[in-house]
Amino acid sequence: MPKVVMYSTQICPYCMRAEHLLRNxxxxxxxxxxxxxxxxxxxEMMQLTGRRTVxxxxxxxxxxxxxxxxSELDMxxxxxxxxxxD
Structure with a gap:
């Protein structure tokens, strides 16, 4: 399985949902x-992605x-x- 990396914060509900989906x-x-x-x-995240959100x-x-x-990719x-x- 390839390496999975997630930029996150401790109190981000969307981060929790992403983690739950990946674990499922x-x-x-x-x-x-x-x-x-x-x-x-x-x-670092902004340079790699051009985005500010987690x-x-x-x-x-x-x-x-x-x-x-x-989620869209999964659907x-x-x-x-x-x-x-691999």
Missing amino acids: RGVEHIEKIMIDREPEKMQ PQVFIGGKHIGGFDDL EDGLLPLLEA
Whole structure:
């Protein structure tokens, strides 16, 4: 399974929903980068994504987007193939 990275904060309901969706699809480990604990990571996230909101999800180094993007990808049956790729 490819590496899953999620920029997040401690009190973000969409981050919790994204994590729940990923876990329901078999993801056991999510590397969380907490931008509220490490403010310098916010700049890193913005440079990588062009976005200011969390969550920002990466699967295998590919930027997926926020929860809405992740959910849409799942509904279009595109999430599992990404998670099953090596």
